[in-house]
Amino acid sequence: MQNYLSKKEEDYSKWYNELVVKAGLAENSGVKGCMVVKPYGYAIWEKIQAELDKRFKDTGHVNAYFPIFIPKSHMNKEAKHVDGFAKECAVVTHYRLKNDENGNLVVDENAKLEEELIVRPTSETIIWDTYRKWIQSYRDLPILINQWANVVRWEMRTRFFLRTTEFLWQEGHTAHATREEAIEEAKTILDLYSDFVQDFMAIPVIKGIKTDSERFAGADETFCIEALMQDGKALQAGTSHFLGQNFAKAFDVKFSDEKGDTNFVWATSWGVSTRLMGALIMTHSDNKGLVLPPKLAPLQVVIIPIYRDAKELKEISNRVEEIKKSIDAKGISVRYDDNDNKKPGWKFNEYELKGVPVRISIGMKELKENTVELVRRDTLVKEVISQDILSEKIEITLEDMQFDLLKKAEEFRAKNTVEVNSYEEFKEVLKQKGGFISAHWDGTSHTEEAIKKETQASIRCILLDSKQEEGKCIYSGEPSNRRVIFAKAY
Amino acid sequence: MQNYLSKKEEDYSKWYNELVVKAGLAENSGVKGCMVVKPYGYAIWEKIQAELDKRFKDTGHVNAYFPIFIPKSHMNKEAKHVDGFAKECAVVTHYRLKNDENGNLVVDENAKLEEELIVRPTSETIIWDTYRKWIQSYRDLPILINQWANVVRWEMRTRFFLRTTEFLWQEGHTAHATREEAIEEAKTILDLYSDFVQDFMAIPVIKGIKTDSERFAGADETFCIEALMQDGKALQAGTSHFLGQNFAKAFDVKFSDEKGDTNFVWATSWGVSTRLMGALIMTHSDNKGLVLPPKLAPLQVVIIPIYRDAKELKEISNRVEEIKKSIDAKGISVRYDDNDNKKPGWKFNEYELKGVPVRISIGMKELKENTVELVRRDTLVKEVISQDILSEKIEITLEDMQFDLLKKAEEFRAKNTVEVNSYEEFKEVLKQKGGFISAHWDGTSHTEEAIKKETQASIRCILLDSKQEEGKCIYSGEPSNRRVIFAKAY
Numbered sequence: 004m005q006n007y008l009s010k011k012e013e014d015y016s017k018w019y020n021e022l023v024v025k026a027g028l029a030e031n032s033g034v035k036g037c038m039v040v041k042p043y044g045y046a047i048w049e050k051i052q053a054e055l056d057k058r059f060k061d062t063g064h065v066n067a068y069f070p071i072f073i074p075k076s077h078m079n080k081e082a083k084h085v086d087g088f089a090k091e092c093a094v095v096t097h098y099r100l101k102n103d104e105n106g107n108l109v110v111d112e113n114a115k116l117e118e119e120l121i122v123r124p125t126s127e128t129i130i131w132d133t134y135r136k137w138i139q140s141y142r143d144l145p146i147l148i149n150q151w152a153n154v155v156r157w158e159m160r161t162r163f164f165l166r167t168t169e170f171l172w173q174e175g176h177t178a179h180a181t182r183e184e185a186i187e188e189a190k191t192i193l194d195l196y197s198d199f200v201q202d203f204m205a206i207p208v209i210k211g212i213k214t215d216s217e218r219f220a221g222a223d224e225t226f227c228i229e230a231l232m233q234d235g236k237a238l239q240a241g242t243s244h245f246l247g248q249n250f251a252k253a254f255d256v257k258f259s260d261e262k263g264d265t266n267f268v269w270a271t272s273w274g275v276s277t278r279l280m281g282a283l284i285m286t287h288s289d290n291k292g293l294v295l296p297p298k299l300a301p302l303q304v305v306i307i308p309i310y311r312d313a314k315e316l317k318e319i320s321n322r323v324e325e326i327k328k329s330i331d332a333k334g335i336s337v338r339y340d341d342n343d344n345k346k347p348g349w350k351f352n353e354y355e356l357k358g359v360p361v362r363i364s365i366g367m368k369e370l371k372e373n374t375v376e377l378v379r380r381d382t383l384v385k386e387v388i389s390q391d392i393l394s395e396k397i398e399i400t401l402e403d404m405q406f407d408l409l410k411k412a413e414e415f416r417a418k419n420t421v422e423v424n425s426y427e428e429f430k431e432v433l434k435q436k437g438g439f440i441s442a443h444w445d446g447t448s449h450t451e452e453a454i455k456k457e458t459q460a461s462i463r464c465i466l467l468d469s470k471q472e473e474g475k476c477i478y479s480g481e482p483s484n485r486r487v488i489f490a491k492a493y
Numbered sequence: 494m495q496n497y498l499s500k501k502e503e504d505y506s507k508w509y510n511e512l513v514v515k516a517g518l519a520e521n522s523g524v525k526g527c528m529v530v531k532p533y534g535y536a537i538w539e540k541i542q543a544e545l546d547k548r549f550k551d552t553g554h555v556n557a558y559f560p561i562f563i564p565k566s567h568m569n570k571e572a573k574h575v576d577g578f579a580k581e582c583a584v585v586t587h588y589r590l591k592n593d594e595n596g597n598l599v600v601d602e603n604a605k606l607e608e609e610l611i612v613r614p615t616s617e618t619i620i621w622d623t624y625r626k627w628i629q630s631y632r633d634l635p636i637l638i639n640q641w642a643n644v645v646r647w648e649m650r651t652r653f654f655l656r657t658t659e660f661l662w663q664e665g666h667t668a669h670a671t672r673e674e675a676i677e678e679a680k681t682i683l684d685l686y687s688d689f690v691q692d693f694m695a696i697p698v699i700k701g702i703k704t705d706s707e708r709f710a711g712a713d714e715t716f717c718i719e720a721l722m723q724d725g726k727a728l729q730a731g732t733s734h735f736l737g738q739n740f741a742k743a744f745d746v747k748f749s750d751e752k753g754d755t756n757f758v759w760a761t762s763w764g765v766s767t768r769l770m771g772a773l774i775m776t777h778s779d780n781k782g783l784v785l786p787p788k789l790a791p792l793q794v795v796i797i798p799i800y801r802d803a804k805e806l807k808e809i810s811n812r813v814e815e816i817k818k819s820i821d822a823k824g825i826s827v828r829y830d831d832n833d834n835k836k837p838g839w840k841f842n843e844y845e846l847k848g849v850p851v852r853i854s855i856g857m858k859e860l861k862e863n864t865v866e867l868v869r870r871d872t873l874v875k876e877v878i879s880q881d882i883l884s885e886k887i888e889i890t891l892e893d894m895q896f897d898l899l900k901k902a903e904e905f906r907a908k909n910t911v912e913v914n915s916y917e918e919f920k921e922v923l924k925q926k927g928g929f930i931s932a933h934w935d936g937t938s939h940t941e942e943a944i945k946k947e948t949q950a951s952i953r954c955i956l957l958d959s960k961q962e963e964g965k966c967i968y969s970g971e972p973s974n975r976r977v978i979f980a981k982a983y
Binding site (some may be wrong): 092097 | 539559561591
């Protein structure tokens with residue numbers, strides 16, 4: 004029996020959760036707040052990883068691995084950082100269990116750690132404690148390191164991919180001789196993220212700077228990319244932080260420059276996570292399930308035979324073998340699903356649920372006419388295609404689909420980005436459709452918080468390419484010289 | 494200033510530790526027992542990962558990701574498993590830190606977990622708790638899943654790569670309808686490991702079965718591959734476990750077969766870890782540093798210019814540009830090191846330390862004569878080669894070196910594998926040179942432990958292809974019908 008999804012127009016959140024589970028992306032585990040990333044979900048994540056990793060390496064970065072544990076004292080060295088992370092961290096206090104007199108498994112109090120260890124929520128502290136040993140001279144700089152890792156932040160309310168206690172991510176940590184070079188690195192990575200998310204995931208993003216209150220704990224400046232989901236809420240898809248000399252000072256990391264003068268080192272850190280999976284789902288998918296951009300789809304083409312008996316199946320299978328070869332030869336991933344236990348209709352639904360970009364079906368009629376039926380996942384439009392040109396047609400269809408998904412998402416975002424000039428207008432737009440709202444703001448945290456409290460909308464960013472424009476803060480009426488982007492956010 | 498290594502003949506352990514640090518593979522971190530895997534070490538691990546991952550996928554396995562935390566109650570469900578792992582695990586007891594009245598960062602006792610969480614030492618329990626939800630019918634089987642992850646086992650005495658509190662590994666966890674299929678899977682993976690380690694890492698291994706006392710906690714049978722290190726000690730390089738129905742019973746995982754009968758599921762698990770890095774180092778390296786099999790080397794060829802002034806460097810560099818292109822074109826990784834701050838001699842030492850398989854040097858004489866000097870890392874023999882055939886020569890040299898390293902290691906192992914027929918002989922061999930010792934054993938844990946206590950040698954395995962042979966246990970004199978392999982081990 005096949006399970007259908009809830010309608011996203013009726014309950015977006017329910018639709019999302021059902022889609023994640025039914026499409027085989029992830030499910031809840033026996034550990035509160037932690038999910039199991041299932042094989043199909045992980046295969047998509049592997050594609051994200053592989054492409055990002057390539058782009059990191061092409062820009063001169065190398066991978067390394069730092070310990071999962073952070074001694075409590077390390078955590079305490081950067082004041083803002085500890086405030087940001089100490090309240091939501093998993094603390095290891097003991098290193099042994101034992102059986103008590105009743106045979107119950109209990110913590111062994113004789114195996115208490117002298118200093119508690121934190122399961123890393125992010126690795127700035129352990130990494131800068133290490134960089135101190137690596138950096139003496141300007142010749143040791145820059146250090147351009149990335150790490151693929153799991154991190155833990157104790158979340159009370161969790162949602163698949165968007166907010167989980169443990170999540171997977173990459174975290175870059177770089178060290179530089181000058182402020183300018185570090186800022187340049189943070190921006191280079193922001194562009195890398197933005198290009199990747201748009202070109203590969205077909206998700207359009209805006210690039211901007213976070214306000215003081217939304218900045219990473221320990222950063223001087225946080226650059227971000229923000230995407231707009233189908234329900235009108237924003238999602239922060241990646242961040243790149245200019246850390247100034249904050250961690251260098253906290254961990255005493257200095258270098259001697261060419262003149263022999265000693266200075267603190269400049270830093271950046273940047274990351275994207277399995278959160279991108281959430282962005283992917285909420286940008287493209289529909290009531291039939293996932294819609295995957297072809298570049299990201301673990302399986303790009305599925306071929307389904309339509310037959311009445313074993314003899315027909317045999318005939319079709321023989322033909323499909325050749326067809327499959329021609330598709331394989333183009334480097335396109337293809338599966339022939341001749342499972343006899345499921346009806347074609349069941350399979351159609353299943354592969355729509357899983358977001359396979361192109362479905363080919365072939366029965367006796369098509370066999371005779373030397374054609375196949377081709378259906379694109381995003382449009383669900385059926386086309387009859389000659390077998391002679393099929394592999395070329397598929398190649399073009401995948402390219403078209405990749406392009407069209409981005410275009411569609413861009414159009415959606417354009418339609419859902421509005422400028423407002425009063426608080427009433429602001430609240431009305433939020434109520435009607437949400438989206439990105441461009442508005443004047445007086446630059447104070449006080450106003451930012453008041454608006455957030457009253458409307459749940461936060462400042463997503465100050466656009467990097469925002470123009471100077473005289474205006475009045477929609478909340479306080481105080482003068483403002485540029486607009487910022489508000490939205491309700493995940 | 495360059496640091497030279499200790500001699501391995503004088504202090505093997507010291508040589509090993511120095512090599513790991515100086516070649517840039519790893520270093521100690523601020524967290525006891527945890528190491529930092531540095532970029533060069535990690536690049537080698539990435540090559541190991543990529544090749545293994547390909548082989549897993551080629552044999553029908555898929556990747557997934559399960560939570561890092563295991564609830565204490567899960568851990569307690571399989572009796573032998575808990576005995577094996579509960580005594581050396583990191584226990585998370587709290588989920589928040591706070592500042593006390595003196596401003597010190599302390600554990601917040603109001604944030605105590607109801608049930609403690611174990612940082613996974615291995616994932617059988619959390620995975621079988623999940624498999625229960627995935628498996629109802631024989632149609633859901635087999636499940637062939639692998640996970641790349643970090644795990645934690647609280648070790649008191651640690652050594653780089655060989656034994657660290659946190660380490661990186663892959664762990665496969667498969668579920669099957671029959672006992673035979675599960676055993677077949679465990680053996681298939683053992684062969685996969687063995688082929689990979691021999692073909693790719695140039696490390697010869699023996700394949701065998703562990704005795705009762707050396708078996709994985711929770712397994713019915715542990716298959717292993719064992720390698721012999723240069724100092725005559727054995728190293729367990731990988732294990733593949735037939736878990737019987739132990740975890741299925743502990744977590745109540747049943748399936749209905751084709752007839753509708755309900756049965757417990759059969760299981761395997763298998764893993765290799767960053768320990769392989771230790772095996773790599775201790776199989777091939779010498780007093781000048783690492784020796785890397787070409788297939789595993791992040792950098793395969795380095796080109797070093799020999800020059801007196803900028804004019805000469807320019808001339809050489811122009812020529813090298815072309816040479817480099819021809820090497821690149823063969824898919825061989827090559828770097829031209831024209832760093833003007835280091836002398837050629839320094840560079841020679843540095844790349845020998847790092848184990849780069851082929852070094853090319855080129856000066857004005859070579860430029861004039863259209864030659865280069867080529868040095869193979871393992872033999873350090875110098876050859877003068879015409880530039881016209883250089884890329885082909887390099888290609889052949891890399892292949893030769895890959896082959897020769899395995900051959901050399903095989904010869905070493907052959908020379909250090911002996912049959913003994915008395916306990917005196919046994920102790921004498923152990924004292925003289927160590928190595929693999931083939932001897933008769935009465936099959937009891939009592940004898941095995943007595944020998945281990947008296948000599949530190951343990952039974953590494955019972956060879957899979959061991960022949961039946963009547964004999965007497967070297968320790969007890971009791972009858973034995975096959976030899977087993979003893980060694981001191983890492």
